[in-house]
Amino acid sequence: MTWCSTWRSRLPDDGLLTRGEFGARSGLSIKALRLYDRIGLLRPADVEPGNGYRR
Numbered sequence: 001m002t003w004c005s006t007w008r009s010r011l012p013d014d015g016l017l018t019r020g021e022f023g024a025r026s027g028l029s030i031k032a033l034r035l036y037d038r039i040g041l042l043r044p045a046d047v048e049p050g051n052g053y054r055r
Helices: 003-009 019-026 030-039
Strands: none
16 A cells, blocks of 8 residues: 555545644644635535535
8 A cells, every 4th residue: 555545545435624624634734724715725526605604
């Protein structure tokens, strides 16, 4: 099993990570992820319309 397949096997069923999970795996802080989203550098794949939950 390769590193990539091991990493993928730990994804949720829908294949999307929360902002916190992504930050922990990538080494980016939540503050950095918010900034990158605001300036359009790194956008979340999905945002829940009702509560703004990012994945």
